[in-house]
Amino acid sequence: MGKQEISYKLEHFEGPLDLLLHLIDKNKVNIYDIPVAEITSQYLDYVNHMDREDLNLVSDFLVMAATLIDIKSRMLLPKEEEGEEDEEDPRAELVLRLLEYKKYKYIAQELAELEDQAGIHFYKASTVPPEVAKYEPPVDLDKLLNGLTLARLQAIFDQVMKRREDKVDRVRSSFGTIKREPVSLEMKIGSVMAYARKYRKFSFRQILEEGADRLDVVVTFLAVLELMKIGKIYLVQEHSFDDMQMETLEEEGAEEELHLEGLEDTYGE
Numbered sequence: 001m002g003k004q005e006i007s008y009k010l011e012h013f014e015g016p017l018d019l020l021l022h023l024i025d026k027n028k029v030n031i032y033d034i035p036v037a038e039i040t041s042q043y044l045d046y047v048n049h050m051d052r053e054d055l056n057l058v059s060d061f062l063v064m065a066a067t068l069i070d071i072k073s074r075m076l077l078p079k080e081e082e083g084e085e086d087e088e089d090p091r092a093e094l095v096l097r098l099l100e101y102k103k104y105k106y107i108a109q110e111l112a113e114l115e116d117q118a119g120i121h122f123y124k125a126s127t128v129p130p131e132v133a134k135y136e137p138p139v140d141l142d143k144l145l146n147g148l149t150l151a152r153l154q155a156i157f158d159q160v161m162k163r164r165e166d167k168v169d170r171v172r173s174s175f176g177t178i179k180r181e182p183v184s185l186e187m188k189i190g191s192v193m194a195y196a197r198k199y200r201k202f203s204f205r206q207i208l209e210e211g212a213d214r215l216d217v218v219v220t221f222l223a224v225l226e227l228m229k230i231g232k233i234y235l236v237q238e239h240s241f242d243d244m245q246m247e248t249l250e251e252e253g254a255e256e257e258l259h260l261e262g263l264e265d266t267y268g269e
Contacts, residue, residue: 016043036075040071043065074090156204160204183219188222230258234247
């Protein structure tokens with residue numbers, strides 16, 4: 001076949017492999033049996049017509065040109081022994097690179113078609129009123145307190161009290177006690193809820209004040225139970241004797257009024 005005039009432009013090809021695939025398709029040859037001499041001749045003819053201003057782009061094509069010339073020269077060399085039919089084809093590595101490039105090129109084309117098809121779809125914006133979208137079903141106390149038995153609460157309480165006792169200085173604790181003001185359950189609920197609104201997620205130990213005595217621990221514990229009962233906080237304990245982890249169920253910034261009717265409000269003397 002005679003030398004063909006190059007009639008295509010550089011911008012039609014994304015790189016040397018793209019050009020090689022074009023030449024293989026144009027000449028209608030088998031990609032597994034590339035006529036290297038003919039393809040190399042056409043490839044070099046194209047390279048000679050390239051614009052040499054973009055050296056980074058031209059260098060890629062020149063590297064492939066050198067590769068083709070090397071393959072061509074190795075195919076022209078005679079075999080050392082006539083029986084060496086299992087010698088690797090010099091074109092094998094190039095064929096693998098072309099097949100891989102062709103695969104990803106087809107995948108890119110399919111993705112581009114999917115993008116074009118997606119462009120003709122229209123989606124209706126949501127018309128649900130904000131009040132309806134923010135609606136949350138009432139708190140299910142049975143589900144909220146699932147697995148929280150009296151025995152488990154007693155075990156948690158005993159554990160907390162033991163930790164408090166372990167921190168007691170036996171010497172200083174014998175110096176005497178100072179009576180404190182009665183502890184208000186309603187005030188304690190308010191302080192726990194204020195803590196929950198500030199930190200959102202916390203543990204039972206974190207809400208205990210430094211140096212809190214037995215009465216304060218008990219009232220804090222009761223405050224937590226009341227807040228769980230009215231659906232303000234959620235409590236979970238993954239394993240026995242673990243600290244109780246809590247999270248407020250109230251939306252951030254809401255600070256709704258607490259309904260605490262019927263509490264036995266004051267403890268201690």
